Amino acid sequence: xxxxxxxxxxxxxxxxxxxxxxxxxxxxxxxxxxxxxxxxxxxxxxxxxxxxxxxxxxxxxxxxxxxxxxxxxxxxxxxxxxxxxxxxxxxxxxxxxxxxxxxxxxxxxxxxxxxxxxxxxxxxxxxxxxxxxxxxxxxxxxxxxxxxxxxxxxxxxxxxxxxxxxxxxxxxxxxxxxxxxxxxxxxxxxxxxxxxxxxxxxxxxxxxxxxxxxxxxxxxxxxxxxxxxxxxxxxxxxxxxxxxxxxxxxxxxxxxxxxxxxxxxxxxxxxxxxxxxxxxxxxxxxxxxxxxxxxxxxxxxxxxxxxxxxxxxxxxxxxxxxxxxxxxxxxxxxxxxxxxxxxxxx
Amino acid sequence: xxxxxxxxxxxxxxxxxxxxxxxxxxxxxxxxxxxxxxxxxxxxxxxxxxxxxxxxxxxxxxxxxxxxxxxxxxxxxxxxxxxxxxxxxxxxxxxxxxxxxxxxxxxxxxxxxxxxxxxxxxxxxxxxxxxxxxxxxxxxxxxxxxxxxxxxxxxxxxxxxxxxxxxxxxxxxxxxxxxxxxxxxxxxxxxxxxxxxxxxxxxxxxxxxxxxxxxxxxxxxxxxxxxxxxxxxxxxxxxxxxxxxxxxxxxxxxxxxxxxxxxxxxxxx
Numbered sequence: 001x002x003x004x005x006x007x008x009x010x011x012x013x014x015x016x017x018x019x020x021x022x023x024x025x026x027x028x029x030x031x032x033x034x035x036x037x038x039x040x041x042x043x044x045x046x047x048x049x050x051x052x053x054x055x056x057x058x059x060x061x062x063x064x065x066x067x068x069x070x071x072x073x074x075x076x077x078x079x080x081x082x083x084x085x086x087x088x089x090x091x092x093x094x095x096x097x098x099x100x101x102x103x104x105x106x107x108x109x110x111x112x113x114x115x116x117x118x119x120x121x122x123x124x125x126x127x128x129x130x131x132x133x134x135x136x137x138x139x140x141x142x143x144x145x146x147x148x149x150x151x152x153x154x155x156x157x158x159x160x161x162x163x164x165x166x167x168x169x170x171x172x173x174x175x176x177x178x179x180x181x182x183x184x185x186x187x188x189x190x191x192x193x194x195x196x197x198x199x200x201x202x203x204x205x206x207x208x209x210x211x212x213x214x215x216x217x218x219x220x221x222x223x224x225x226x227x228x229x230x231x232x233x234x235x236x237x238x239x240x241x242x243x244x245x246x247x248x249x250x251x252x253x254x255x256x257x258x259x260x261x262x263x264x265x266x267x268x269x270x271x272x273x274x275x276x277x278x279x280x281x282x283x284x285x286x287x288x289x290x291x292x293x294x295x296x297x298x299x300x301x302x303x304x305x306x307x308x309x310x311x312x313x314x315x316x317x318x319x320x321x322x323x324x325x326x327x328x329x330x331x332x333x334x335x336x337x338x339x340x341x342x343x344x345x346x
Numbered sequence: 347x348x349x350x351x352x353x354x355x356x357x358x359x360x361x362x363x364x365x366x367x368x369x370x371x372x373x374x375x376x377x378x379x380x381x382x383x384x385x386x387x388x389x390x391x392x393x394x395x396x397x398x399x400x401x402x403x404x405x406x407x408x409x410x411x412x413x414x415x416x417x418x419x420x421x422x423x424x425x426x427x428x429x430x431x432x433x434x435x436x437x438x439x440x441x442x443x444x445x446x447x448x449x450x451x452x453x454x455x456x457x458x459x460x461x462x463x464x465x466x467x468x469x470x471x472x473x474x475x476x477x478x479x480x481x482x483x484x485x486x487x488x489x490x491x492x493x494x495x496x497x498x499x500x501x502x503x504x505x506x507x508x509x510x511x512x513x514x515x516x517x518x519x520x521x522x523x524x525x526x527x528x529x530x531x532x533x534x535x536x537x538x539x540x541x542x543x544x545x546x547x548x549x550x551x552x553x554x555x556x557x558x559x560x561x562x563x564x565x566x567x568x569x570x571x572x573x574x575x576x577x578x579x580x581x582x583x584x585x586x587x588x589x590x591x592x593x594x595x596x597x598x599x600x601x602x603x604x605x606x607x608x609x610x611x612x613x614x615x
Binding site: 018019022023026027030031033034145146148149150151152153154157158160161165166172261262264265268269272273283284287288290295298299302303306307310 | 449452453455456457458459460461464465466467468469470471541545548549552553554555568571572575576578580583584587590591594595598
């Protein structure tokens, strides 16, 4: 890795840190601007009337009513720097602990969906790009168009209807069987409960990756170096493998890491449909119940994962691309093919 | 070819307007309760069936879609104007503003969209304004990026440089040279934003942050249907969702049609 690359990566890293700080501040002041009274939301109007003055004061202190926003932000942010995100107001446990627990069950779901949609999406996109205008392309494009217009939660509902209600192959919801001791839950149980949510999540994720890969692939197949290879008599799979796949690799990496945010958003909806106790469902509960520390914690964690994903994509770019790895001065000597593909991948 | 696209776009537009108007007229009827006809499966009188209060699901769905379409038009319009302003500012007022805009873009794109909508909905006190503001201020980044790139290119062109040297103010340059040029991309971006806006409105309402339960909305219908799915009342979830998908696809078709009609390279097709 040359000096220029290292500098660039450090720049990206610092930028990422600044962005994460901005997310903290933006999210915090957004929630602080909320006109909702946390007492009224969580205690209820009727119950509030029956409480004594002291009880109300104690509750107001608990929910942080009356403390200036910037003061709360400062104490919250210094807490984060020490690895403390505060106490969740609804669960009454440290936010970190809840996020860790929920993230563990969400991670299964999101990772499977991410890998599933990544490989299948890239594969379908390459197929459609190579067979442009043929029936394979039309089938993939139609599928992607329809899925792009389908809300993830409705797809989840339909899957639930078919595979859990009409043909009870999979359970209707939750991540473990209802009424079973935590120690008795087997891995098979967990997998069985995660299949439908993961499929719903993966199916929606495929479409954007496939469509972007397809357009990149078309660009590559129309490039001069592919034309040259064709003129030399290369065709079919070997042409795609030697000239297409190598050049599609970089954009596919970026797309993969760029799709993390989308998978995260989808998981909020899908978890809600399947009552799957993950991060997404926790975010909804926190939002509906004005549990500000938990909501902020989840926002911060998910945004950090998204930014980290973008940063990793930048790093992988440097590692995977021989031109960037070799540094700018050497890049010129690589030859016509390298330069051409460079243009087509940007 | 052009003729075919025109017809397709025209049909899509007509269907969408029809849905919006019909739904608006059926607002009252959609909430009409009739316990004599509750939980009916789809039949000729009620093609989408009825729910547990005997409300006609077809009318409820169309009323919900109408709400979604009107909200989508409003939010997409606001969002695309924000995108245009951001792009113009980034390309006209130097590197510092450009950095600021691209930082802001990354910021909005970095928080998962649904979470950002939840945050804004909380900030605006949930309900109608929560969704409307949330969707309006979160959909501009991708269009802003596209327009910025295009405007940067135009800015480098000789005639803009000459106008600058002649003392034309940046605002005048934006008005007279740039906005006219990016107009096709702007309109396409605007129309293609509708489906996103509508889907996000339905999603956020489904989660319970958006429109209130007494309003007719597809999100409300679908979240209510969740409790009846297990008992086999599939029509409560299936038809409203499918209608939403059709609606979104019509918008996509319309957007692509407009894109191809406005694209100068395709003028001779």
